[in-house]
Amino acid sequence: MAALSLKKTVNSGGLKKWRRTETMTAYGFTLPTVILLLGFSLGPAAYAFFLSGVSWNLLNHMHWVGLHNYGVIFHMPLFWTSVKNSVIFAAVVMPVQTVIAMVFAVIMNQNLPARPLYRLAFFFPSISSSAVASVMFMWIFNKLGLLNSFLSVIHISGPNWIGNPHFALSAIMILNIWSTAGYFMVVFLAGLQAIPQNMYEAAAIDGASGFQRFLRITVPLLRPSTFFIVIMGMIGTLQMFDQSFIISGGTGGPLNSTLTVSLLIYQEIFSYGHVGYGAAATVFLFVLVLGLTLLINRWLGKPVEY
Amino acid sequence: MVGSQSEKVWNRVSRGIYLLILTAGALVMLVPFLWTLSTSLKSLGQALVYPPQWIPHPVVWQNFVKTWNIVPMGHWFLNSTLVSVSVVVGNVVLDSMAGYALARISFRGRSLVFFGIISMLMIPFQSIMLPVYIILRTLGLINSYAGLILPQLVSAMGVFLMRQAFLNVPGEVEESAIIDGASRWRIFWQISLPMVVPTVLTLALMMFMGSWNNFLLPLLVANNQTFWTLPLGVVMFQQQYYTNWPYLMAAAVMATVPVTILFLVLQKWFIQGISTTGLK
Numbered sequence A: 001m002a003a004l005s006l007k008k009t010v011n012s013g014g015l016k017k018w019r020r021t022e023t024m025t026a027y028g029f030t031l032p033t034v035i036l037l038l039g040f041s042l043g044p045a046a047y048a049f050f051l052s053g054v055s056w057n058l059l060n061h062m063h064w065v066g067l068h069n070y071g072v073i074f075h076m077p078l079f080w081t082s083v084k085n086s087v088i089f090a091a092v093v094m095p096v097q098t099v100i101a102m103v104f105a106v107i108m109n110q111n112l113p114a115r116p117l118y119r120l121a122f123f124f125p126s127i128s129s130s131a132v133a134s135v136m137f138m139w140i141f142n143k144l145g146l147l148n149s150f151l152s153v154i155h156i157s158g159p160n161w162i163g164n165p166h167f168a169l170s171a172i173m174i175l176n177i178w179s180t181a182g183y184f185m186v187v188f189l190a191g192l193q194a195i196p197q198n199m200y201e202a203a204a205i206d207g208a209s210g211f212q213r214f215l216r217i218t219v220p221l222l223r224p225s226t227f228f229i230v231i232m233g234m235i236g237t238l239q240m241f242d243q244s245f246i247i248s249g250g251t252g253g254p255l256n257s258t259l260t261v262s263l264l265i266y267q268e269i270f271s272y273g274h275v276g277y278g279a280a281a282t283v284f285l286f287v288l289v290l291g292l293t294l295l296i297n298r299w300l301g302k303p304v305e306y
Numbered sequence B: 001m002v003g004s005q006s007e008k009v010w011n012r013v014s015r016g017i018y019l020l021i022l023t024a025g026a027l028v029m030l031v032p033f034l035w036t037l038s039t040s041l042k043s044l045g046q047a048l049v050y051p052p053q054w055i056p057h058p059v060v061w062q063n064f065v066k067t068w069n070i071v072p073m074g075h076w077f078l079n080s081t082l083v084s085v086s087v088v089v090g091n092v093v094l095d096s097m098a099g100y101a102l103a104r105i106s107f108r109g110r111s112l113v114f115f116g117i118i119s120m121l122m123i124p125f126q127s128i129m130l131p132v133y134i135i136l137r138t139l140g141l142i143n144s145y146a147g148l149i150l151p152q153l154v155s156a157m158g159v160f161l162m163r164q165a166f167l168n169v170p171g172e173v174e175e176s177a178i179i180d181g182a183s184r185w186r187i188f189w190q191i192s193l194p195m196v197v198p199t200v201l202t203l204a205l206m207m208f209m210g211s212w213n214n215f216l217l218p219l220l221v222a223n224n225q226t227f228w229t230l231p232l233g234v235v236m237f238q239q240q241y242y243t244n245w246p247y248l249m250a251a252a253v254m255a256t257v258p259v260t261i262l263f264l265v266l267q268k269w270f271i272q273g274i275s276t277t278g279l280k
Helices: A002-009 A012-051 A068-074 A077-108 A115-127 A130-140 A146-153 A168-193 A197-205 A210-221 A223-238 A242-247 A261-270 A275-300 B002-040 B062-070 B073-104 B110-120 B125-138 B145-152 B156-167 B172-179 B184-195 B197-213 B216-221 B230-240 B245-265 B267-279
Strands: none
Touching: A012 A275, A012 B073, A012 B110, A012 B125, A012 B145, A012 B156, A012 B184, A068 A275, A077 A115, A077 A168, A077 A210, A077 A223, A077 A261, A077 A275, A077 B002, A115 A168, A115 B002, A115 B245, A115 B267, A130 A146, A130 A168, A130 A242, A130 B002, A130 B230, A130 B245, A168 A223, A168 A242, A168 B002, A168 B267, A197 A210, A210 A223, A223 A275, A242 A261, A261 A275, A261 B125, A275 B125, B002 B245, B062 B073, B062 B245, B073 B110, B073 B145, B073 B156, B073 B184, B073 B197, B073 B230, B110 B156, B125 B145, B125 B216, B145 B197, B145 B216, B156 B197, B172 B184, B184 B197, B197 B245, B197 B267, B216 B230, B230 B245, B245 B267
């Protein structure tokens, strides 16, 4: 009806004019967003590729060195230390937070009393800023702090978490899992609502145990949520910066044990003025994240078949 | 039916176990906050007692007053508020406009713009900090409010969220408004936007949290104390007063209170926000 009367009101010349107005309006509506995103998101990403080919310390004259910077960072032991730290960090934190989030979401989905209160408690850590959470945990991880006093109850003499190179990265892992698991749990909870209840009923009639139902129905049907959480978790953990910076005071110490790739990039520009090296490490990080994203996409990205 | 009887017992036992696990998990989540609050009210002497004590005695409210006075907490609060409110307003207006155009108007280049924005969903800020810093420096935006605000003023995620919301608005209302000769701007502002208020609220909350808690951008932009926001201020305070834990915890509490209140009041929208952006 509406479309018909629309054609009647505007004759063909008017229609053309109307189309043009529409297009201009659309450009007007999207222009500020496009400019800002180009300037502060897509543009910088492209700019990083260019900068990775220059020698520049922000003050001197920039000159082109081609692939030289990549050669330098690939021969830099510190660079590989940072890659190792970031990859270990991601390889531990991402799976652990995903599993914790999924298990707690499934438990919370069991029609238990006081569910909103529990959800509130689990979600609460993700509203705190990385800065505040890091400062809070530095106090908890103190040699004579809360965590070690809990450990001493079970007769474990806790280390100086933050000052010991063997434990500093683990401390940041604990902090990270604590602060993001609840957020992802809420994502899983939303995914669980989408699973048809009759599948569980049918499985129960067939005699499947609770654990079997979890493995055979819940886990496969949650794949869209899992996919999202694994991708977001992987990107977030591989680029971890704030917690390392704050807990190590910007050094990545002790003994570079908390130096991540992002922190190395920061140091290359702000401590050493090596823009080119930092940009080459940036491009390396892009490629790493993109490669892993494609890999995960092949593994988890297929649509769910009921 | 012996089977159903034992099943009932088993059911009750398993629910008990579930509740136990949930309670333990919830405690792990909340203990760090409670410990922070407890420490913030202790004297320095009591804070350093080992094994730790939970109940502050005496309760030292002065920690908050002193912390507020030895560092310009009030100024950082103002900075954080100014930046976060600007970021929220910018995102609500600009993301909605772009999302509306992408959902509702057919125009040349629409899919190019859409896929361009989608591709930016995958670029987190940490990975582009170096080029962003250089761009901000070139534009002369280091140590300025514009430098703290502009990079956060629109978000690809926000545009995507708003586009999805506008796609779900029925088209008939708009069509009759078009026939009546209303301009797109009026249709957007007076008809369509009011219909997606829940999504706008979700977007506003997400952006407020993201901006209020942002650490890296202020670290890059604000070398000068005048432009520090709360997270940056708290961290710098920590590096200076790293042994005075009651003061540090008082600062942590003060920095967390505004978002906590916001969260408790608007909890429903937070959950909805995560559910929609997380699932799409």
